[in-house]
Amino acid sequence: MTEQVSEATFQNEVLxxxxxxxxxxxAEWCGPCRAIAPILEEISTEMEGKVKIVKLNxxxxxxxxxxxxxxxxxxxxxxxxxEAADIKIGAGTPKAGLVKWLEGHAA
Numbered sequence: 001m002t003e004q005v006s007e008a009t010f011q012n013e014v015l016x017x018x019x020x021x022x023x024x025x026x027a028e029w030c031g032p033c034r035a036i037a038p039i040l041e042e043i044s045t046e047m048e049g050k051v052k053i054v055k056l057n058x059x060x061x062x063x064x065x066x067x068x069x070x071x072x073x074x075x076x077x078x079x080x081x082x083e084a085a086d087i088k089i090g091a092g093t094p095k096a097g098l099v100k101w102l103e104g105h106a107a
Contacts, residue, residue: 007064014079019049020050020052025058035091
């Protein structure tokens with residue numbers, strides 16, 4: 001199950017996490033964001049313990065989105081060891097492609 005993070009919890013939940021963390025930058029009004037959400041939920045369950053998946057609402061947390069240069073959504077940034085390690089922009093990657101991408105970072 002993906003959880004919500006905010007400016008108040010980002011440091012602890014994302015930057016301080018031991019495992020890689022995929023942050024889905026999204027907004028309520030974003031159709032592609034809503035389309036990819038169920039796929040990320042499935043991946044979160046399947047990869048539990050290997051990769052943590054969280055969501056960050058860009059309308060409610062604009063300073064974090066700006067800090068990481070998020071200009072379009074959905075944007076997914078993978079954090080490892082407190083650093084942004086990789087990025088995917090848009091909802092065009094199929095589930096199998098996202099799993100393969102994450103597995104490459106979870107090893």
